[in-house]
Amino acid sequence: MEARHLRYALALAEHQHFGRAAASLGIAQPPLSTQIAALEREVGERLFDRTSRGVFPTAAGDAFLARARNALSEMSLARVDAGRAARGETGRLRIGFIGSALLAPLPGVIGRFRRTHREVRLTTQELDTPTASAALLAGELDVAVGRGGPRGAGAEDLVTVPIGADHLVAVVSVAHPFAGRQSVDAGQLAQEPLVVSPDAAASYLRQVFEFDPTVLDGAALARDIHTIAGLAACCAGVGLGPNRMRLIARNDIWFCDVEPRFRLPDLQMSFRADDSSPVLAAFLSVVRQNCPDVGTRLDDLLARHPAATEWQRGLGAS
The missing domain is CATH 1.10.10.10 (Winged helix-like DNA-binding domain superfamily/Winged helix DNA-binding domain)
Known part of the structure; x- marks a missing residue:
């Protein structure tokens, strides 16, 4: 029949x-x-x-x-x-990200994706970079956004593209002696109690204070940038984080550039190279629209893995 x-x-x-x-x-x-x-x-x-x-x-x-x-x-x-x-109009997408990505560029990307793909089940979770990378490799996430590229076993199975550059800044209470200054140097910061994220303390901040490896030993650890800014506002120490922290709307804190300027590891977006999901292709299309600098790099990377044809079809549909 x-x-x-x-x-x-x-x-x-x-x-x-x-x-x-x-x-x-x-x-x-x-x-x-x-x-x-x-x-x-x-x-x-x-x-x-x-x-x-x-x-x-x-x-x-x-x-x-x-x-x-x-x-x-x-x-x-x-x-x-x-x-x-x-066409990626239905399905599921799971995203893990570090907190600073919620200042930029994720609000524009996720907001636009939700407006254009209302029936996709979108799950978001704040995770530090190593945890998000591990979850992505384990198949528990579809997209991971972190500081620097994933490292370790299995990282070669991921596609990673930079979606935002940034540099280090210091944040202090408006009552702190640094308030009102445009910049401070690493030597001056070394004399202050510091507030940093565990990930930063274990990685790139070691380069900033390579002249004295003990500077970070007594630093207060905060999970996200809002906690760093909040502790700085309480005069608990000088907070260190990405320049995008300036987007935090508070009138009780002050931001200073760190001299010499220290470029942070790029904000990176990763996904599995063998993931041919149309929902992910649709999300990447939105990333390209909201992050102009990543477009050709994303095309170049996608062209080198087995699902290239499917990806390009999905990306071209936007």
Whole structure:
């Protein structure tokens, strides 16, 4: 039994005449009669009464036609749903990110993606860079945004693109002696109690204070940039973090550049190279629209892995 058999039966029930039904279907009457007879043999019941007044469904025919309508409707919806899934309009996307990415560029990216893909189940979770990378490799995330590229076993299976550059700044209370200054140097910071993230203390900040490796030993550790700024406002120490912290709207803190200027590891977005999900392709398209500098780099990277054709099709659809 095929979908066309269901359509033939519904057309015959509507027109109550083989000739008119055949004309509406664009076929000749004899083939329609043959197909209806074959359908009745397959079902094992007489579906239509042929009378001099016309052709009318039997009780068995009425029951069959009700199911046939539902079946054709479901088949139509199945085609629609398949198309939407192929275009990344439905499905699931799981994103892990560090807190500073919520200042920029994630608000623009996620906001735009939600507006254009309302039926995608979007899950977001704040994670430090090593944890997000591990979750991505384990298949627990689809996208990870962190400071610097993923490292360790399995990192070669990821595609990573930079989505934002930044440099180090200091944040202090407006009551701190540094308040009002445009910059401070690393030597001056070394004389102050510091507030930093654990990830930064374990990695790039060691380069800033390479002249005295003990500077960070007594630093207060804060999970995110808002806590760093809050502790600085409380005079608990001088906070260190990315320049994008300046987007935090508080009137009780002051930001200073750190001299010499220290470029932080780029904000990076990673995803699995073998992930050909249309939802991810749709998300990457939005990333390209909101992060102009990443466009060609993303194309170059995608062109080098097995799912390149699918990715380019998804990216070009935006």
